[in-house]
Amino acid sequence: MTKPGRLSVGVIGAGRVGAVLGAALARAGHEVVAASGISEESRTRIEALLPEAAHEEPQGVVAAADLVLLTVPDDSIAAVAAGLASLGAWRPGQIVVHASGRYGTEVLADAAAAGALTLAIHPAMTFTGTSMDLSRLTDATFAVSGPAPILPIAQALVVEMGGEPLVLADHDRAAYHAALVHGANHVVTAVTQAAATLARIGIEDPGKVLGPLVHASVDGAVRDAPGAVTMLTGPVVRGDAGTVAAHLAALADQPETLFAYRAMARATADLALAGRRIGPAAYADIIATLGVDP
Numbered sequence: 001m002t003k004p005g006r007l008s009v010g011v012i013g014a015g016r017v018g019a020v021l022g023a024a025l026a027r028a029g030h031e032v033v034a035a036s037g038i039s040e041e042s043r044t045r046i047e048a049l050l051p052e053a054a055h056e057e058p059q060g061v062v063a064a065a066d067l068v069l070l071t072v073p074d075d076s077i078a079a080v081a082a083g084l085a086s087l088g089a090w091r092p093g094q095i096v097v098h099a100s101g102r103y104g105t106e107v108l109a110d111a112a113a114a115g116a117l118t119l120a121i122h123p124a125m126t127f128t129g130t131s132m133d134l135s136r137l138t139d140a141t142f143a144v145s146g147p148a149p150i151l152p153i154a155q156a157l158v159v160e161m162g163g164e165p166l167v168l169a170d171h172d173r174a175a176y177h178a179a180l181v182h183g184a185n186h187v188v189t190a191v192t193q194a195a196a197t198l199a200r201i202g203i204e205d206p207g208k209v210l211g212p213l214v215h216a217s218v219d220g221a222v223r224d225a226p227g228a229v230t231m232l233t234g235p236v237v238r239g240d241a242g243t244v245a246a247h248l249a250a251l252a253d254q255p256e257t258l259f260a261y262r263a264m265a266r267a268t269a270d271l272a273l274a275g276r277r278i279g280p281a282a283y284a285d286i287i288a289t290l291g292v293d294p
Contacts, residue, residue: 008097010065011035011050012058012080016129018071019045019162021121023066024137026050028160031084034064045129062089067097070108074100077087078107095153097121104145104170119146119154119229120173122182123163135177138162145170187218190264193257200254229275239282241289248289266292 011022014037034055035046040120046053050068053231054064062084072080077098084090092115096108101122108118122143127133142163144154151167158165192258193213195206203209221228235243244265251258266287273283 001233006114007028007066008033008064008070009067010056011046011053011069011071012061013037014042014046014050014068014070015071016045016133017123018069019049019129020127020133021069021071021099022053022136023124023131024134024161025157025225026052027134030067032162033226034061036061041129049131055266058084059087059089062094065094065151067095068099070096078110081108081270082110085114088114090114093117095119097154097157101143101180102169105147105171106170117146117150117153119150119157120144120170121154121158121221122177123175125165126184139164141166143168143173143176145173170247187214190260193254193260193280197254197257210253227275229271229277230277232268232277234268236265236286237272237277239278241282241285244286244289249293262290262292265290 005027009022009025009032010017011032011034014035019035019037019042021150022035032050032053034056035050036056037043037046043055046055054060056064060082067213070077070080077100081090081096090096090111094111094116096111096116097119098108099122100107100120101124104120105112107117108116112118120143123137124141125133127137128237140159140163142158142165144151144158144165145168146154155165155167174267191210194210198206198209213216217231217233220231224231234245235241235247247261248258251261269278269283269286269290272278273280278286
């Protein structure tokens with residue numbers, strides 16, 4: 001029997017996130033009735049994760065669904081919502097959700113003007129676009145934003161998908177998303193650069209060398225956040241300007257890594273000084289060695 005309150009769901013943009021969220025809602029008892037996707041990868045995801053969904057153009061998805069997941073790239077959300085509004089596709093009472101971390105509901109203004117109920121729901125995790133993501137949604141944090149009267153809908157959808165809702169104001173979402181990108185994507189960049197440096201000196205398995213250190217550092221920093229200054233180690237925190245100078249010389253032929261090293265070492269020095277892990281004199285030595293403005 002169909003559970004009360006079940007919705008017909010449509011997915012516009014069956015990328016890694018949209019297809020998985022659609023599948024998560026289907027697992028919760030909602031019915032995914034239609035999905036759209038342009039690329040071959042999107043069509044494959046629809047077949048694998050949303051097998052009951054009809055392949056439709058976006059306007060057809062909107063016509064078929066009570067709840068529309070508008071999971072297109074961030075910079076396309078407003079344009080797609082506006083284009084569908086110009087076609088008269090949106091209808092009063094329809095729920096429209098995007099999954100961007102950057103935006104609040106302002107990018108769905110054209111859908112809201114047509115009477116749709118607009119929400120922003122962003123899962124704070126990475127996606128592979130496969131069924132393995134469904135288990136990873138359990139206990140994941142979802143940033144939810146929307147008008148106060150309908151915010152409980154977003155919270156209920158997140159709980160149904162197994163996640164934990166975190167209510168954010170629209171104007172805080174850019175800072176929230178910047179924090180996630182800096183804390184996750186940039187870690188990948190740093191590890192990739194570090195692994196490349198190890199490979200350049202002939203180490204065959206850089207990941208094996210870096211793995212225990214990176215895992216311990218990240219786990220400790222996350223556990224102690226935001227007071228993770230206690231987890232800082234290395235030459236900057238020791239005030240070892242000579243070692244920092246040697247690092248700069250060793251990275252001289254890798255300009256991109258050198259640039260990143262300098263920037264992050266400066267940020268580490270600032271954090272260490274603020275947390276009283278080093279004193280003003282050691283800090284000045286590190287800044288002078290890095291060759292950056294104090």
